[in-house]
Amino acid sequence: xxxxxxxxxxxxxxxxxxxxxxxxxxxxxxxxxxxxxxxxxxxxxxxxxxxxxxxxxxxxxxxxxxxxxxxxxxxxxxxxxxxxxxxxxxxxxxxxxxxxxxxxxxxxxxxxxxxxxxxxxxxxxxxxxxxxxxxxxxxxxxxxxxxxxxxxxxxxxxxxxxxxxxxxxxxxxxxxxxxxxxxxxxxxxxxxxxxxxxxxxxxxxxxxxxxxxxxxxxxxxxxxxxxxxxxxxxxxxxxxxxxxxxxxxxxxxxxxxxxxxxxxxxxxxxxxxxxxxxxxxxxxxxxxxxxxxxxxxxxxxxxxxxxxxxxxxxxxxxxxxxxxxxxxxxxxxxxxxxxxxxxxxxxxxxxxxxxxxxxxxxxxxxxxxxxxxxxxxxxxxxxxxxxxxxxxxxxxxxxxxxxxxxxxxxxxxxxxxxxxxx
Amino acid sequence: xxxxxxxxxxxxxxxxxxxxxxxxxxxxxxxxxxxxxxxxxxxxxxxxxxxxxxxxxxxxxxxxxxxxxxxxxxxxxxxxxxxxxxxxxxxxxxxxxxxxxxxxxxxxxxxxxxxxxxxxxxxxxxxxxxxxxxxxxxxxxxxxxxxxxxxxxxxxxxxxxxxxxxxxxxxxxxxxxxxxxxxxxxxxxxxxxxxxxxxxxxxxxxxxxxxxxxxxxxxxxxxxxxxxxxxxxxxxxxxxxxxxxxxxxxxxxxxxxxxxxxxxxxxxxxxxxxxxxxxxxxxxxxxxxxxxxxxxxxxxxxxxxxxxxxxxxxxxxxxxxxxxxxxxxxxxxxxxxxxxxxxxxxxxxxxxxxxxxxxxxxxxxxxxxxxxxxxxxxxxxxxxxxxxxxxxxxxxxxxxxxxxxxxxxxxxxxxxxxxxxx
Numbered sequence: 001x002x003x004x005x006x007x008x009x010x011x012x013x014x015x016x017x018x019x020x021x022x023x024x025x026x027x028x029x030x031x032x033x034x035x036x037x038x039x040x041x042x043x044x045x046x047x048x049x050x051x052x053x054x055x056x057x058x059x060x061x062x063x064x065x066x067x068x069x070x071x072x073x074x075x076x077x078x079x080x081x082x083x084x085x086x087x088x089x090x091x092x093x094x095x096x097x098x099x100x101x102x103x104x105x106x107x108x109x110x111x112x113x114x115x116x117x118x119x120x121x122x123x124x125x126x127x128x129x130x131x132x133x134x135x136x137x138x139x140x141x142x143x144x145x146x147x148x149x150x151x152x153x154x155x156x157x158x159x160x161x162x163x164x165x166x167x168x169x170x171x172x173x174x175x176x177x178x179x180x181x182x183x184x185x186x187x188x189x190x191x192x193x194x195x196x197x198x199x200x201x202x203x204x205x206x207x208x209x210x211x212x213x214x215x216x217x218x219x220x221x222x223x224x225x226x227x228x229x230x231x232x233x234x235x236x237x238x239x240x241x242x243x244x245x246x247x248x249x250x251x252x253x254x255x256x257x258x259x260x261x262x263x264x265x266x267x268x269x270x271x272x273x274x275x276x277x278x279x280x281x282x283x284x285x286x287x288x289x290x291x292x293x294x295x296x297x298x299x300x301x302x303x304x305x306x307x308x309x310x311x312x313x314x315x316x317x318x319x320x321x322x323x324x325x326x327x328x329x330x331x332x333x334x335x336x337x338x339x340x341x342x343x344x345x346x347x348x349x350x351x352x353x354x355x356x357x358x359x360x361x362x363x364x365x366x367x368x369x370x371x372x373x374x375x376x377x378x379x380x381x382x383x384x385x386x387x388x389x390x391x392x393x394x395x396x397x398x399x400x401x402x403x404x405x406x407x408x409x410x411x412x413x414x415x416x417x418x419x420x421x422x
Numbered sequence: 423x424x425x426x427x428x429x430x431x432x433x434x435x436x437x438x439x440x441x442x443x444x445x446x447x448x449x450x451x452x453x454x455x456x457x458x459x460x461x462x463x464x465x466x467x468x469x470x471x472x473x474x475x476x477x478x479x480x481x482x483x484x485x486x487x488x489x490x491x492x493x494x495x496x497x498x499x500x501x502x503x504x505x506x507x508x509x510x511x512x513x514x515x516x517x518x519x520x521x522x523x524x525x526x527x528x529x530x531x532x533x534x535x536x537x538x539x540x541x542x543x544x545x546x547x548x549x550x551x552x553x554x555x556x557x558x559x560x561x562x563x564x565x566x567x568x569x570x571x572x573x574x575x576x577x578x579x580x581x582x583x584x585x586x587x588x589x590x591x592x593x594x595x596x597x598x599x600x601x602x603x604x605x606x607x608x609x610x611x612x613x614x615x616x617x618x619x620x621x622x623x624x625x626x627x628x629x630x631x632x633x634x635x636x637x638x639x640x641x642x643x644x645x646x647x648x649x650x651x652x653x654x655x656x657x658x659x660x661x662x663x664x665x666x667x668x669x670x671x672x673x674x675x676x677x678x679x680x681x682x683x684x685x686x687x688x689x690x691x692x693x694x695x696x697x698x699x700x701x702x703x704x705x706x707x708x709x710x711x712x713x714x715x716x717x718x719x720x721x722x723x724x725x726x727x728x729x730x731x732x733x734x735x736x737x738x739x740x741x742x743x744x745x746x747x748x749x750x751x752x753x754x755x756x757x758x759x760x761x762x763x764x765x766x767x768x769x770x771x772x773x774x775x776x777x778x779x780x781x782x783x784x785x786x787x788x789x790x791x792x793x794x795x796x797x798x799x800x801x802x803x804x805x806x807x808x809x810x811x812x813x814x815x816x817x818x819x820x821x822x823x824x825x826x827x828x829x830x831x832x833x834x835x836x837x838x839x840x841x842x843x844x
Binding site: 012013014015016017018019020022023024025026027028030036037038039040041042043048210211212213278280281282283284285286287288289290291295296299300301302303304305306307309310313314343344345391392395 | 434435436437438439440441442444445446447448449450452458459460461462463464465470632633634635700702703704705706707708709710711712713717718721722723724725726727728729731732735736765766767813814817
């Protein structure tokens with residue numbers, strides 16, 4: 001079914017905000033089998049919206065309207081659509097109660113207009129907003145389907161996942177069961193992923209296979225539709241096998257949680273504490289760890305030794321090691337990891353030393369990085385990486401490679417090109 | 423003059439990428455006095471583009487086309503516009519030479535199609551691409567103006583700033599001089615900024631005043647147009663004074679560089695080295711410092727003491743301080759800053775200790791943070807902040823507040839609510 005996304009927001013046209021909703025909705029709607037023909041941003045303007053609605057109705061069956069559901073004068077989507085479809089707006093009592101309770105509990109005076117957020121198109125299905133006040137809704141006529149979603153992404157995303165997706169599946173797709181599966185990759189570029197999986201993604205129709213960048217990871221999303229749950233799972237398992245054959249070595253996990261969260265879970269399950277001694281990444285690894293949920297369970301502390309002097313003075317790396325092997329070396333990575341393991345009394349210590357760039361260091365080109373791992377009562381090891389020439393991307397890949405080495409170590413997977421301390 | 427932005431990219435409609443170009447172009451074009459009526463994303467499809475071009479020409483004078491200038495089969499923008507305007511495509515020799523030189527120097531085999539990137543519409547003004555190969559262009563007919571820009575943001579942004587903006591000024595605006603001035607704020611919310619500056623922004627027509635979020639800072643951009651440079655500067659100075667009267671206390675600097683970069687510059691000029699002892703921010707401050715250009719000039723190292731134990735064991739905060747005052751205290755912040763100043767032999771040390779959330783700590787609610795500053799041979803001081811309930815936003819505001827205290831300290835500006843160590 002053809003669909004069009006219309007974002008009604010002067011803020012977007014002023015450049016005050018980036019339209020992340022459009023990208024999110026495109027992904028989600030394609031996964032459900034819709035074909036997005038166009039995505040438009042217009043001002044909060046009734047006349048313009050009426051014009052665009054007419055055009056959209058001539059081209060597609062399914063119209064998604066984003067934004068303009070709030071209590072302000074410029075929130076014109078519901079009133080305009082009501083006018084356009086010649087329908088009344090009626091009060092959704094549940095939402096009205098939620099709005100009143102919210103204002104009562106927060107001891108805020110409720111602006112009179114706030115009740116506008118509880119108005120719904122007569123005959124539409126309300127979509128509860130679990131993180132905000134404006135009500136979403138889904139409306140069907142003989143010829144078209146209209147989906148109205150709130151503009152703030154932190155309201156739109158949960159409303160879509162929790163309430164909208166199940167409703168669209170029930171009303172607009174021919175198969176009763178849908179199953180979603182995400183395979184996470186770290187390592188290949190998007191171009192490589194497309195090259196390896198492109199043919200599968202275009203020839204396999206069910207599940208729909210989508211390949212997306214997710215920060216520096218890649219998400220391969222499989223969406224199967226079938227008559228039964230079991231059929232869905234079989235379809236997914238078959239496609240997954242093909243993907244594993246091509247890119248199995250890069251799979252770091254499944255689902256929406258990224259690599260740091262996957263490692264967090266492994267550390268927590270195994271009751272392990274992590275620490276780090278960082279040079280070129282200068283705190284980026286520790287910052288990532290400490291930003292995780294329940295970070296206190298897996299982190300006590302760590303150290304940043306950016307200069308040669310602090311590697312010796314603050315951490316205790318021997319001058320001999322630095323003089324003999326340099327700081328971009330396995331030996332320095334071994335010692336940094338072992339010293340920090342003791343200093344912070346951890347179970348696993350990561351060290352990162354290398355050349356972020358743009359300048360070279362010790363004759364090593366930018367992107368050359370040693371990641372070391374020290375584990376209580378085990379042999380210390382390290383691996384040399386070559387990333388690229390972009391300073392901040394090198395830092396980011398260093399951090400991710402370190403997390404990936406910790407993941408493989410805990411899961412006892414083979415880590416390629418490892419050098420062990422003698 | 424009315425303008426429409428048409429992004430030609432199936433990747434956008436698939437949700438593989440977010441349309442950051444549209445937001446950037448909107449800001450820039452509004453600053454030049456254009457009125458953006460609509461921003462559209464369509465597939466790489468000739469028929470669709472022809473349909474949208476006709477519609478756009480009926481509505482606006484200035485049409486911006488983004489993407490579709492590369493060498494692939496789906497890069498259809500130039501051929502479609504040539505067809506639509508009944509114009510030939512001709513070779514831009516300078517660009518052809520650049521493409522050939524690039525492939526020669528990189529020892530890559532040049533795909534035959536690559537020369538397509540050097541084709542330009544007959545009679546148009548070529549726009550040099552300093553960071554990529556595809557040529558941009560500006561074309562005028564009796565009734566319309568067409569601007570063609572490449573899709574990758576790292577090509578579009580420099581092409582716009584360096585080549586496109588001066589050209590548009592010359593061709594499409596009535597005043598020969600344009601001057602741009604950015605005032606950076608940290609502290610107020612977007613709502614507060616709009617409340618304080620909204621009236622000025624709507625009543626003052628020249629300069630155009632735009633208020634944008636820039637990460638957790640706010641940019642107030644003033645764009646004046648006049649007959650002479652001096653007139654421009656006078657117009658800006660007058661508006662700036664009004665803004666200073668309202669929000670002067672929040673101004674952290676001017677231009678495109680954010681707070682960490684402003685502090686970097688101050689440290690560099692004063693030949694000062696920074697260090698940090700981080701608790702709740704867990705490396706986020708140090709990571710920000712080390713990610714800066716020439717970080718080695720201002721950073722040797724720092725420490726993350728996330729747990730109570732490591733504050734004592736690894737950093738040397740006395741047990742008495744922790745037992746008597748707790749870790750969310752001025753006393754702990756003083757000691758953390760002083761100990762790290764010594765440990766890393768720095769000129770200024772920042773300490774961050776507080777409650778990121780979601781749980782409370784030592785009866786302090788999430789968002790309660792002490793930032794301490796120790797300076798060689800000066801009295802140590804600290805300030806208590808109350809942010810909000812969102813863990814990662816609290817961490818981010820803690821880091822920014824610490825940078826701001828360092829900035830004010832170096833500039834000898836007054837820091838509010840400071841507590842000095844006795």
